[in-house]
Amino acid sequence: MDHLEQFREETRRWLLANAPPSMFTPVASTDDLCWGGRRAHYPADVQRWLDVMGDRGWTAPTWPAEYGGGGLTKAEAKVLSQEMAKLKLRAPLVGFGLTMIGPLLLQEGSEGLKRTHLPPIVRGRIRWCQGYSEPGAGSDLASLQTRAVLDGDDFIVNGQKVWTSYADKADWMFILVRTDPKARKQEGITFLLMDMETPGVTVKPIRLISGSSPFCETFLENVRVPRANIVGQVNGGWAIAKALLGHERTMIADVFKDRVSGNPLVDLARRYLTVRDARITDALLRDRITQIDMDQACLDLTLKRSQDGMKAGQKPGPEASIFKYYGTEANMRRRELMVTIAGSQALGWEGPGFDESELGLTRDWLRSRGNSIEGGTSEIQLNIIAKRVLNLPD
Ligand SMILES: Cc1cc2nc3c(=O)[nH]c(=O)nc-3n(C[C@H](O)[C@H](O)[C@H](O)COP(=O)(O)OP(=O)(O)OC[C@H]3O[C@@H](n4cnc5c(N)ncnc54)[C@H](O)[C@@H]3O)c2cc1C
Numbered sequence: 549m550d551h552l553e554q555f556r557e558e559t560r561r562w563l564l565a566n567a568p569p570s571m572f573t574p575v576a577s578t579d580d581l582c583w584g585g586r587r588a589h590y591p592a593d594v595q596r597w598l599d600v601m602g603d604r605g606w607t608a609p610t611w612p613a614e615y616g617g618g619g620l621t622k623a624e625a626k627v628l629s630q631e632m633a634k635l636k637l638r639a640p641l642v643g644f645g646l647t648m649i650g651p652l653l654l655q656e657g658s659e660g661l662k663r664t665h666l667p668p669i670v671r672g673r674i675r676w677c678q679g680y681s682e683p684g685a686g687s688d689l690a691s692l693q694t695r696a697v698l699d700g701d702d703f704i705v706n707g708q709k710v711w712t713s714y715a716d717k718a719d720w721m722f723i724l725v726r727t728d729p730k731a732r733k734q735e736g737i738t739f740l741l742m743d744m745e746t747p748g749v750t751v752k753p754i755r756l757i758s759g760s761s762p763f764c765e766t767f768l769e770n771v772r773v774p775r776a777n778i779v780g781q782v783n784g785g786w787a788i789a790k791a792l793l794g795h796e797r798t799m800i801a802d803v804f805k806d807r808v809s810g811n812p813l814v815d816l817a818r819r820y821l822t823v824r825d826a827r828i829t830d831a832l833l834r835d836r837i838t839q840i841d842m843d844q845a846c847l848d849l850t851l852k853r854s855q856d857g858m859k860a861g862q863k864p865g866p867e868a869s870i871f872k873y874y875g876t877e878a879n880m881r882r883r884e885l886m887v888t889i890a891g892s893q894a895l896g897w898e899g900p901g902f903d904e905s906e907l908g909l910t911r912d913w914l915r916s917r918g919n920s921i922e923g924g925t926s927e928i929q930l931n932i933i934a935k936r937v938l939n940l941p942d
Contacts, residue, residue: 552623552624552627555624555627556627556630556631559627559628559631560631560634560635563631563632563635563637564635566600567597567600567635567637568592568593568596568597569593570591570593571593571594571597571637571638571640572635572636572637573636573638574636574638575638578642579760579762581638581639581641581642582594582595582597582598582639582640582641582642582672583641583642583643583672583675583714583717584598584641584643584645584669584671584672584673584674584675585672585673585674585675585717585718585719586673586674586675586719587717587719588675588717597638597640598640598641598671598672599671600640601640601641602616602640602641602670602671602672604618605617605618605619605670606618606620606628606640607640607641607646607670607671607672608646608650608666608669608670609624609625609628609629610622610625611650611654611666611670612654615654615662615663615666615667615670616666616667616669616670616671617666617670622856626856640672641672643672643675643676644675644676644677644678644713644714644718645669645674645675645676646669647795647796647799648676648678648722648792648795648796648799649665649669649676649722649741649792650665650666650669651795651858652722652779652788652791652792652795653665653666653779654666655791655863656779656780656788656791657779658779660776661741661777661779665720665741674719674720675714675717675718675719675720676718676719676720676721676722677712677713677714677715677717677718677720677721677722677744678712678713678721678722678796679694679709679712679715679721679722679723679724679742679766680692680709680723680724680789681709681710681711681712682694682707682708682709682710683708683710686711686925687924687925687927687928689724689789690733690734690737690786691733692707692724692725692726692737693707693726694706694707694708694709694723694724694725694726694768695707695725695726695727695729696725696726696727696738696740696773697727698727698775698782699772701774701775701776702772702773702774702775703725703727703738703740703772703773703774703775704770704771704772705723705725705740705742705748705768705770705771705772705773706768706769706770706771707725707768708765708766708767708768709721709723709765709766709768710754710765710766711754711763711922712751712763712764712765712766713762713763713764713922714762714763714764715744715751715763715764715766716751716753716764718744719743719744719745720741720742720743720744721741721742721744721766722739722740722741722742722779722792723739723740723741723742724737724738724739724740724785724789725737725738725740725785726738727782727783727785728783731783734786735783735786736783737783737785737786737789738778738780738781738782738783738784738785739778739779739780739784739785739788739789739792740773740777740778740779740785741773741777741779742771742773742777746771746772746773747771747772748768748769748770748771748772749766749767749768749771750766750767750769751764751765751766751767752764752765752766752767756914756915756918757914757917758911758912758914758915759897759911759914760911760915791863791864793868793923793924794863794864794865794866794868795864795868796872796923797864797868797869797871797872797923797924797929798851798854798855798858798864798868798871798872800871800872800875800876800919800922800923811841812886813837813840813841813882813885813886813889814837816886816889816890817833817834817837817889819890820889820890820891820893821833821889833885833888833889836885837885840878840881840882840885843874843878844878844882847871847874847875847878850871851871851875854867854868854871865936866932866933866936866937867937869924869929869930869932869933869936869937870929870933870937872923872924872929873926873929873930873933876919876920876926877919877920877926879916879919880916880917880919880920883912883913883916884913884916886909886912886913887909887910887913890906890909893906893909894906894909894910894913895910896910897910
C-alpha cells in the first residue's frame with residue numbers, strides 16, 4: 549500500500565476513534581462552529597474536538613510542526629480534508645487566526661512573532677479581529693487616520709476603527725495605523741498586532757439589519773503597543789495589508805461554499821414547491837436552481853485549484869478578487885432564491901407560524917446583503933480584476 553493510502557486509512561481510523569459523536573452533524577451556520585478565544589466557553593464535545601485536533605496540529609494541517617501545526621504535506625492535508633468531508637465532520641476550529649493572520653505571519657512574520665502567535669491560534673486559545681476600516685477609510689483604505697507615535701519601545705495609538713467583526717469577542721487585533729502623516733498615503737502605514745486587553749481599547753457592538761450584532765466600533769485612546777509587534781517594517785504596512793487581503797478574499801469565497809454543503813436549494817424546493825415524478829414542476833425555478841448549482845461547482849473547482857497552489861507555497865495574488873466577487877455574488881443570488889422558493893414562509897421575523905429554519909432564511913438573506921461589502925466591495929473587486937488581472941487601461 550502506498551504512503552498516502554496508508555495515511556488515509558490511519559486518518560480515518562483516528563477520526564472515527566477521536567471525534568465526539570455530535571461532531572458528525574453539520575452546523576446551520578459558521579457562527580455555530582468553534583471560534584476559540586480566551587473568554588469563550590464551548591459545549592464539552594466542541595471543546596474536546598478542538599483539543600484532540602489541536603494536539604495533532606490538525607486545526608492547521610499544513611502549518612509547520614515547530615509552530616504547532618500538523619506539518620502535513622499538501623497531499624496529506626487533502627486526504628485529511630477528504631476523509632473529514634466523507635464522515636461529515638465539522639471543522640474543529642474556524643476564525644481569522646487560521647485564515648488571515650496565521651497565513652500572513654507564516655509568509656511575512658519574524659521568527660519571534662511566529663513562535664509567539666501561531667501555536668495559540670492552532671490551539672484555539674486566541675481569537676483575532678481585523679482593524680482596517682475607519683469611518684473615513686473603507687474602499688479608500690490607504691486614507692486611514694488612526695495615528696501611532698513611537699514613545700520609547702512602544703507605539704502610542706489613537707483613533708477609531710469601525711465594522712470590526714467580532715471585536716467584542718476577540719483577544720487580539722491586527723491593525724493598520726498611520727506612522728508617517730507626511731508621506732504619500734500608502735507609504736506612511738504600519739501593520740501592528742495589538743492585545744485587546746490593553747488599557748485604552750473600547751469596543752461598542754453595532755446591531756445589523758439581520759438582528760445579530762457581529763461587528764463593532766473600536767475606539768483607541770493612548771493604547772501602548774510594543775514596537776516588537778510590527779509585522780514587516782515601520783511605514784511598510786501597505787504591502788503587508790494587501791497580502792492579508794489576498795488571504796481574506798479567498799477565505800470569504802470559501803466560507804460561503806462550506807455553508808451550503810449538501811443541497812439546501814433542492815431540499816427547500818422539495819419542501820415548498822410542487823414536485824411531480826421527482827421533478828420540480830416550475831420550469832423557471834428549476835432552471836435557476838440548476839444554474840446556481842453549476843456556477844457553484846465551477847467556483848468550487850477553481851477555488852480548490854488555487855488552494856492547492858497555496859499549499860504548495862504560492863501567495864494569493866489579485867486573482868483572489870475573482871473568488872471574493874464571484875463567491876459572494878453567488879451566495880447573495882442563492883439566498884435570494886431560497887427566499888423565493890419558500891415564499892411567504894420566508895418573510896417571518898419571530899413568533900408563531902414559522903419554524904426555526906424559516907426564520908433563519910429571512911435573517912440569512914438579510915445578512916447576505918453585506919457580502920458584497922465586507923472584505924472590499926464588489927465594485928472595488930471589479931476594479932482590481934480590470935486593472936491587475938486583465939491589465940485593462942484606466
Ligand atoms: C459584514 C461586514 C463585516 C466587516 N468586517 C470588517 C472587519 O472585521 N474589519 C474591518 O476593518 N472592516 C470590516 N468591514 C468593513 C468593510 O471592509 C468596508 O465596509 C468596505 O471596505 C467598504 O467601505 P465603506 O463601508 O467605507 O464604503 P465606501 O468605501 O464609502 O463605499 C461606498 C460605495 O462606493 C463604492 N465605491 C467606493 N470607491 C469606489 C471606486 N473607486 N470605484 C467604484 N465604486 C466605489 C463602493 O463599492 C460602495 O458601493 C466589514 C463590512 C461588513 C459589511
